[in-house]
Amino acid sequence: MHDIWNPWHGCVRKSEGCDNCYMFFLDKMRDMDGSSIFRTKAGFNYPLQKDRQGRYKIQSGEMIRVCMTSDFFLEEADKWREDAWDIIRQRSDVKFFLLTKRPERVEKCLPYDWGEGWENVFMNVTAENQKRADERVPILLSLPFKHKGVMCAPFIGGVSLREYLKTGQIEQVLCDGENYEGSRPCRYEWVKALSDECREFDVTFVFCGTGRRFIKDGRLYKIESSRLQSEQAFKSNLSFKGRPMVFDLRDSWGVPIDENELYKPTFRERCESCAMRISCNGCSSCGRCENKDNGNDYVQD
Ligand code: SF4
Numbered sequence: 001m002h003d004i005w006n007p008w009h010g011c012v013r014k015s016e017g018c019d020n021c022y023m024f025f026l027d028k029m030r031d032m033d034g035s036s037i038f039r040t041k042a043g044f045n046y047p048l049q050k051d052r053q054g055r056y057k058i059q060s061g062e063m064i065r066v067c068m069t070s071d072f073f074l075e076e077a078d079k080w081r082e083d084a085w086d087i088i089r090q091r092s093d094v095k096f097f098l099l100t101k102r103p104e105r106v107e108k109c110l111p112y113d114w115g116e117g118w119e120n121v122f123m124n125v126t127a128e129n130q131k132r133a134d135e136r137v138p139i140l141l142s143l144p145f146k147h148k149g150v151m152c153a154p155f156i157g158g159v160s161l162r163e164y165l166k167t168g169q170i171e172q173v174l175c176d177g178e179n180y181e182g183s184r185p186c187r188y189e190w191v192k193a194l195s196d197e198c199r200e201f202d203v204t205f206v207f208c209g210t211g212r213r214f215i216k217d218g219r220l221y222k223i224e225s226s227r228l229q230s231e232q233a234f235k236s237n238l239s240f241k242g243r244p245m246v247f248d249l250r251d252s253w254g255v256p257i258d259e260n261e262l263y264k265p266t267f268r269e270r271c272e273s274c275a276m277r278i279s280c281n282g283c284s285s286c287g288r289c290e291n292k293d294n295g296n297d298y299v300q301d
């Protein structure tokens, strides 16, 4: 996958979901300090970069996840966000997946011409347990976004989204167990209950992975390989494709893009048993999914 754009790096822990943040862990391994927050250099304008043939590296219709090693609405990034919005504005043909643990900051961070929201932005909040769901999802529902979703990861406590799904505003729910040092267990019954709720409201639910510690029928499973975590999640059959999300993507002239001109994801044999396929951007043969010890970068923002 090559679907991540990190305009800045580094973060400040916000809630219990951050306790074992993979960014801090990986930075420590590289002798870096995750609390040192900086604007990326070459990567900052990645969505505007072109290949040798003059085509955008990120194609029309692709979904790109933003700030996977930080939080897009981090206070320390206020001085860079306007430039990032400008890039998102220019790529009205690309879907930008935003994820935050700071929805209370979002309203004052929106650009001047936001209006009722941009069609190419898919806004998500993290809900690692019920307490955080009840804090963040109501704020999300009150905000002007065309597309909204919830990410229950790391899934460290049961979550019911029923009252929020009823509004019809939530279009996708992702969930994933925890990885890296100190992983806390995820329970099968939490995932099953959330999956059932999403089915009831015809909302896509993706169980991305079990995490390193997974409890089913009272038994604790230790699953170190992220690939195996994803395969086990796939075998559970708890993921579900609900009503389609429709993004009205436009070119730089504001003209709707023909369906045939949009990016078509390609998958490999390995993808057949991957739980993330429902929400995956497709395979770019980067090899990350083949690495048994790699991190699952869907899990945290
Ligand atoms: S990157 Fe995400 S998980 Fe890590 S500290 Fe920031 S908000 Fe928390």
Ligand code: SF4
Binding pocket: 001, 267, 268, 270, 271, 274, 275, 276, 277, 280, 281, 282, 283, 284, 289
């Ligand atoms: S479907 Fe899974 S294995 Fe295939 S590219 Fe996506 S994340 Fe990797």
